[in-house]
Amino acid sequence: MKKNKYIFPPLTVLCLLLSACLPKPIDIEIEGHRPTLVVSSQIIPGQTMIVALTRSFSALSNSTQGDTVASNFLDNVLVSDALVTVSYLGETDTLYMLTSGIYISTNTLQYSYGTYSLYAKDPATGMEITAESSLLPKVPFDTVYPVITRNPGDTTVRVEFEFSDLPEKNWYAINYYVKRSGTGFDINRIFSVGSNKVLTELELLSDLTFDDNVYSNETQLSGIGPTDTIAVAIANISEGYYQFLTAYKRAGGLFNQITGEPVNYPSNVIKGHGYFNTHYPDIKVFDLHNY
């Protein structure tokens, strides 16, 4: 009986607290998202320009709330049979559709400091976008090499590099990525959220922070296997694309994912999203079993 007496006060408190009800949530009406065209691009050194053209979609779509993307959803997102042109130096090239959403040109000459104007029109929705980008000169590595430390438990790789900074203000992106030994690059799984991605690091540099016109540094990579292949690519990018990639990195950061604070992506696409960028990457590939 005594024991019951001691339990009674806290139980009373518990009952009072538990009698508190959770209120019914309130639905919020928000104007729906109007799809826009989304652009991404890449130049393959030589003469090839690739432009990916997709449509944005509502965050309330059931496809974005699930784990994988349904195929008919992709049909709505990937733009087919669009008119995509790139104009430069008085010339206009029409890109042809390689597959839904991917447009390619093999004739576009690549001039340093040349300005490229992109135009695209989606025949299904009538949406149009324009964008401009300058092709900045290629900045290659002066030196770049991996330094590998093989331990019983793991392998660590440090990439040391040096390159010469161009005059005036410049921005650089250095990508590191790993191709696992024995694995292919599965194009069918590229759109699956949650699939095993190739490990990458993205380093962004602004020469405003450089002390010298020759910049050297090293980057530690982790989770590398002793027989993997790593690739290091440096590109001289525009300030706008640098801001875009900075936002991209911040939005993916752990702290931001916890707090969920919004990060907006700058864009040079008029009436659209994404980024039309033209830059030359200098890529060096290292098979680690040779080191």
Added chain:
Amino acid sequence: MKKFSFYFLFLTICSIKIYGQQFTISGYIADSTNGESAIGALAFIKGTTQGTSTNVYGFYSLSLPAGEYEICFNYLGFEPIIKKIKLDKNIVINPKLSPVKNELTEVVITADEQLQQVKSTQMGVIRIPIEQIKNIPTIGGETDIIKVMQLMPGVKRGGEGQNGMFVRGGSGDDNLILLDEAVVYNVSHLFGFFSVFNNDALKDVTLIKGGFPSKYGGRLSSVMDIRMKDGDQEHWRVDGGIGLLSSRLTIQGPLKKDKMSFLLAGRRSYIDKVFKMAYGGKNVLPYYFYDINMKVNYKISNKDRLYFSYYDGDDILAASAPSDSGIFEGGFKLGNTTFTTRWNHIFDSRIFSNTSLVYTKFRYDVEANIPGNSFLVRSNIKDIGIKEDVEIFESPESHITCGYSFVSHGFRPNVVNTSGEISEYLRSQQGKLITTNESGIYFGHERTLDSLFKIYYGFRTSSLSGDSCHYWGFEPRFSLNYALSETQSLKFGYSRMKQYMHLVSSSSIALPTDLWYPVTKNVKPQSSDQLAVGYVQKIKKIKSLLTVEAYYKWLNNLIEYKEGAVLLLNNNYENELIRGKGAAYGLEFFLQKSTGKFTGWVGYTLSWATRKFDKLNYGEKYFAKYDKRHDLSLVGTYEFTKRFSFSAVWIFSTGQRFTALKGNFFMPNSALSNVDVLNIYSGKNAIVLPPSHRMDINFILKTKKRKYWVEGEWNFGAYNLYNRAQPYKVEIVANDNGTYKYQAKGLFGFIPSVAYNFKF
């Protein structure tokens, strides 16, 4: 020229003495039941409105020509005292007022506090008696001065249950909160759900939103000046309360009658203990908070008094749980300590000075231990300072204030100690000690020009010196009162404020990692300029005071964070900050009744608050997060009988703003190794949540009074009586038909509460 200057200076200095044949009545007005000084009590000549009010120490001084007078001492809730005097020399009168026995008795007096507010040049000020605050229902039955202030016009609440105050379009860190002159940096327990202030230890709370007296500086939007009780000088007393979430006990009494008294108050939450008992000893909720307030006051002589005030409080979470690697132990501890020593000195009957030595420390520790790994992150701020305030009661028409302050701030953020594997990812660092010295000199003069006009003019010069920076600011203050009649006036005011530190927080939730940082050579001081016009009227029929004020505030050099800013353990946080500006304007309506069986107020605000930063919202102007267009509070307490009273609060406000996730798009990463889904947002703060409204009630039943027995009081309350969600968070949730929608969730629903307060 030199001779002229000398004579001018001589006449100016002697003006106090040569101002007719004047003598001074001065002294301290106090409560007869406990000896507590009465702040804002009135001393005036009966049949006139010629008089003065007591300062924050209860001191008054009234200089008049020689003659015979009837002087009246009056204070809200107390019986006035009228004394006949023959003024032919300086005299000291220390009246002790007794509480009103019969509220229905009409006492004909010509001056009261409401008329004082009509005649005052002070604008944007709110004072609520502590006794009135105690009856107002709040969450869990825990009375909270900050939650009460959030019911005032011009003061916006943060998220549900949060202690954030957003005053006239300002930010949460724009508010200067003083406890007996010491700055309190963190005013919240439990992530903002409760304040650190124990009402039993408090005597007076004043909130100033505009028309700032030149004595105050250092923050842009508001000053909350909180005064602790001195300690009962007449009798030993014990007060306390037992509530659902916390309990408190206060002991006070005279150590030496009429010479020295003390007060000791403590409060502790015990929800951790309740859950532990209920769950058979398992530490299910290992969190608690506590506060300790202590005050000693010593009357050295008729001219000198000493006060020692101390506060200490902490939030403590200490959790442990089994894991694969062993027992995990972790938690945090954050809190404040303040200590103030003050010396009042009366130079002569018209010059009163207070010298304060102040010490404040705010600290937080976050730690975790698991066999083989441990980390501790520690941050603190330490202030040591001195302030001098002088009041010159020249005449009933002229009141001068002047003084200075000097505070040395020591900021030490992000001290990290790690050991084990984790130290490879999180390295130990000593953290950088940043020291700044902030000082200010001020002057203010309130002068009655004639029967119609009264002005206040003054200035404050402030400065801050740091490692590699030095700033200073000139802050003019001005206000004007034009008497339309005995009971109505128009007011106009202007003030400039500067702020030399800011709260670094990238999240909308109050986190222990929110840190204060000083300005640097790269981060300049913020400033505000505020214009206000107002109308005040005492409505005699309903014994109420009506205040209508309109304001416009310019905000410059505001600080915000880059999108995606990482501030946790980031010593280069300056790189994450951006500067911009803002504006806030609005209209406030306040009708307050403080006496009688029914007391309460109606507060309504119509306001806008905007911001503009080049690097946010694509450089376009946007609304501040707590830009709530309409805000209405109805607060009332009715005393049915001496033993039974009822309080209710009903609030309504337009929803706060948020930035909605509207769309997505696919984008390959820069290495083309994968495709990510990126977000598209609405304009910053472009979406308004649904309006929120709720009702809280409280029944108060006092036990019968018996001789030599405890006086008790039961409080039965309910928060959110009709269980309406107060939106604090937005989520995307599934519909029944497989689609998705936005939904705003509330944190608390209907919460009943029971509390028992006692005193003996």
